[in-house]
Amino acid sequence: MKALMTAAALALIAGTASAQDSYTFRMPSWMWEEGIVGDWNKDRVAAFEAANPGITVDKTLIPNTHYEQTLITQIAAGDVPDFMPVFTNMLAPMIDAGILAPMDECIESSGFADRILPSVSFAQVDGATYGVPLTMSPQSLLANTQLLEEAGVGIPTNLDEFYAAAKAVKDKTGEFGYGFPNDTASAIHVYINSMHWLIGMGSDWSQPDGTITANDESAIAAVSWIKRFLDEGLSPKGLGSKTVRQMFADGKVAMLFDGPWVVSTVKTINPDLVPHVTFEVMPTPTHAAITGGAFYVIPKDSPHPDDACRMLNVFYDPEAQQRYLEDLVQIPGTIVEPSEAFLEEVPYAGKMAEIAAKYPGGIGYAPPGYEIQAAEFRQIVVDGLSRIYSGEMSVQEGLDALQRQLENWTKTL
Amino acid sequence: MRRVFARRFRHLELLPIWLLTPAAIVMSVILIWPIAQGILLGFFNTRILNYNAGRYIGLANYEVLLSDPFFWNSLKVTVYYGIASMSCTYVLGLSFALLLNRSLPLRGIVRTIFILPWAVPEVVAVLIFIWMLDAQYGVVNYFLVEAGFLDAPAAWLAQADLAMPALVLITSWHQFPLALLILLAGLQTIPREEYEAAMVDGAGAFSRFIHVTLPGLRSVNVILILILILNSFRRVTMIYAMTGGGPARATETLSILTYNTAFTYQKIGYAAAIGTVLLLILLAFSLVYFFTIIHVRRDA
């Protein structure tokens, strides 16, 4: 390890000289094969390789289903990549463990310092920046306008309209009005869905000072609200987030809360539906759009941190960032002005940018005050939710029990 | 006889050591050395992201564990899963072995069908069952609703009371062929004369099963039941891919809890303590199991 560190330090001092050496630059990612997203990433790597002859980039694909587990096993064993993307929820534990390198020098020396999205603050601890945003797309209301029209309703803008729209779709078309993950096998998606409603109704599972608020009035209101859709058959039961998206793409679900990436999924599965998909402001009182996305990070033990910084510059190339927005229809990590042609072609893009700017919320899918132990927190919440969704407990009972469990858990920290 | 032979070749005693060395080396490097490190890890407060920065904390992990409700839940789940999946697998294996032990038309084809689930990779078996048990479009729900067992489709993998039966179902489907083959082999060693003698004594089919078949299978049962229980206690891939331990931890066996604690909650030191307890439980179980059996045999 020490030898690696020394080598890294030497490489830093030597500066551009190291670019002349031929070696393999290691960058694992879950995105290499994800259709147009993968193409964009591979194109960036090709640009990097062209600019740095001698360096070959090892594009190790780790499927997203076990990205976090595989990556942390490798890091635990001292097998550290040069550069990598991480899901936002992986960031806080990594910063806390001290395995990421501060990127401030890299940011200052680059041309993108003033273009980075403000959500970079999520990666800042004690004045140092440990990651920069890769994508920060908001999750908001996605609707199938074809189904809504058939049901004779417009895009809902508040709670009552949302319920009425879901019901009308079910009654008039027989398809589901609102789809959301409630399979409880993958905690994070079920947790995110609960955030949509809790934060949307002005609450959250905890407060920034660490107080647990799992059974306060607005939490009870929010969970009762969700459960109603299951009870009345307006939402499919027991399905995971991926099946729900697939159903949306197949025209079997009229509305869901998700990121703009769903449009890419629709494009792949059912291109005919794309013109009928719209991305709208959340119909909740606060309109809060849960924001997830991912960050680029440089590990502290990265063998080639200076080349990692160069790689970041290639990813942050203004023209490439423009394409990230306009080809992938997702918000890239830097501020990009959408072109007129793009706004015309993708009508909801302007709204997406507006939502991202006006209503960002719940960044990193973390309960306030518990960012580092968020995974355990989320699991306990989802345990509680699954008891409520399955009807094993009433909302009140379930949330009271959840409040107790969470409080007991905080005592063990 | 064998003992005499061994004595005669005592000067060759180096031979068994040579023969065993390759196996011993492989198992030491891949199994024993890592397990020793794993056990050691249980005495440190290591988080997986700083694997080498863990601090020695003595038995603190074990103290936490004793008051951890999730640990006790997992213990209960493990025992439930172990007994349920073992019983179902055994009953299926024995029933089908009894059916196949008769002369039947198409016996070869039927036997092949019965053995095939064993060949299906675990990850594939899980995929098929997740899809068949799908809460909205699953074919299992369709059959159960049509047959009148259910009023409405059930969310098998999202309901705490249904997830475990579903998991036992897929486990039994996947591993009953092993039980079937071993029991079939056992059935074929029971001498025909014993059945004939029982029939002469006027024993019915059921009585013959109780008094001839079951005792005849005893030595096979001993090994089979142990293998089935140990496998179910150690199973990871299938449960993890199927439910991840959910819903509401209804399928979180100790193996899954170890996995989740190490890789999702990233507390690998604590996970190692849980894994070590699992190892001790298995060890204690095996010892008790063998001593009981030896004891019973001596009595018999």
Add this chain to the structure above:
Amino acid sequence: MNPRTVTMLISASLFVLTLACAAIVFFPYYWMIVSSLEATSLFEWPPRLVPSSITMDAYVRIFTERDVFTWFKNTAFVASTTSIFCTLVAINGGYALSRFRTGSTTAFSIFILFSQLLPATLIVVPLYVIFRQTGLYNSLIGLAIADAAFVLPLATWLMKGFFDRIPVEVEEQAMVDGCTRLGAFYRIVLPLALPGLVVVVAMSFITGWDEFFLARTLISSQSNWVFSVGLTSFETQYAIAWDEMMAAAVVFALPAVLFFLFVQRYLVSGLTSGAVKG
């Protein structure tokens, strides 16, 4: 009714029962295949038990979108290496356990029983460290060795059971005829234990073919992926296409099933002669 009719009735009903059981056991395969071939949406209620129309689209997609052939090649290599390696080691170990009663064999028996108790989750990170240090990490040979180590205890124990059934006189006679001890073992005893050998070969092959947990941990580069890992990559970050998943599942399971069909005759006779003694 005369007793003959009763017996015939019983036989007939048992036969029907057997067929019904076989149908139920077979149904998951049927459903996997049907789902992979269905031309219209799978999200229909009631599910169509017989596909409305058939298409090979899902198969075409998986073969064009992913490097399925590479996974095949790698999986076949890992499975056969696991099988050969495990069998070679297990026959020697099993023979020693069967024919000798010394301190080393007793210790080894305990060692085998103990290794059957180890939870894989407790092993995985230290194993990863060892693989990095020895250069076995991300190599198919390394994965095969790890797979073999996990089957080895049971394989050795089974081999011991098979050797136990072969009388010692066979070797004694061969040695009287001028064979060395090892010569007698390899040339005379081993061929007699062939049915047992097939069981061990088949078991280790299937383990190497199916294994997922180790493969996912010990292999990094995509060019070294085995099928079980590749299969999970059909589930993208965003969606899960059930028809493609089922098509890939069929393609992955098929060789293992064919292999089983091929060896099942030996498997049955091998287990019949060996496992019983336990």
